[in-house]
Amino acid sequence: MNEKLWKLHFPEFMGSNDNVIRQLMDAAVVVDLPSRQQVFYPGKACDNYLLMLSGSIRAQIISADGREILLYHVQAGDSCVLTTSCLLGDNNYPAEGYTESEVSAFAIPAHIFHRCLEQSTFFREFVFRNFSKRLADVIKRMESISFGSVDQKLAKVLIAIGDDTIYKTHNELALELGSAREVVSRHLKRFESYGWLTLSRGCIQNINFEALNKILKSTENN
Template structure:
């Protein structure tokens, strides 16, 4: 029987059920590794030579700003693969960010050679890689939107709700002054709210169309 078959069945049952010989070869070549808490798995400029499939623990992918601030891009959790690793392997690029284990991590490590060989020969593996990549990339974009825009959007939603009327008689400039922001920025977010169907914009007015949606946004941490 394939080594570590029970782990494949538990965490990646689709691999265990796949009859593809290329996939079986990939599984056979995978190394099971244990990584201690706080280990730096990759960092900016590091060459990507392995594809990881996580079984236990978590890996935090993050960017470090010049001022020392950490910006978390995403977490890799059991059953996941790392979107940056996939991107670097496909593009033959070096890592642009760092990944650090959070708690003890157990993972399958697949060499870049085995990864590309299976990608070339297995439709199942190609679908798995690109489906996972797409889903993880969407999560990263969503998280970045939250980091970059949620602050002003939450305050804007709260300000509109606090007006106490479905028709808010305020210009974009007046709202910007209340929020301590630029009019252009407030206008951009109001137009986004309108595209979502949450508000309707008029001349010097903002009509609240979907109060529950604004309430959910305003209450986000």
């Protein structure tokens, strides 16, 4: 058991006096994955419950017209909502996931997950609390993709990042928005023509956040 990692990332487990939790911590294996590696795909069986230690995993689906639509990110301190759902329902993955950076995570074998879920009140509460929170985040994201203009959604993403220089490609922003790269590029170029930002390869600079906020306010008032 790697007590240092448990204490740093999941201290509530270290504070538990539950013997079942101690067995779970002993059974957990640290897995390290390189950037841009596929973690799961539609139809893949779910063998482990994952608790993220570092890095980021992108979960996404492919639309009927071939677009990648981001569902959520799994980052340090998170559990994966699709993994939890598949383990609880004994189902295979319905979507795909890729590492966005080097990733480190605790992998807990499925049979240990189910035994602890049955025997430990602490673990049940932890799993369902995190599952509920992550599911709510996914629903909010789907709502933001489904409703609102492209201008509004693009402005909201740029404001949320908050940096004067944003190192993201048009394709990465399209993935965030659940839109096509060509659509995002067209709107960004229009923003540039208004003097709201400057486009260069792989980054967006000189962002006028005041102008972007006006887009959101004007939409809210309509």
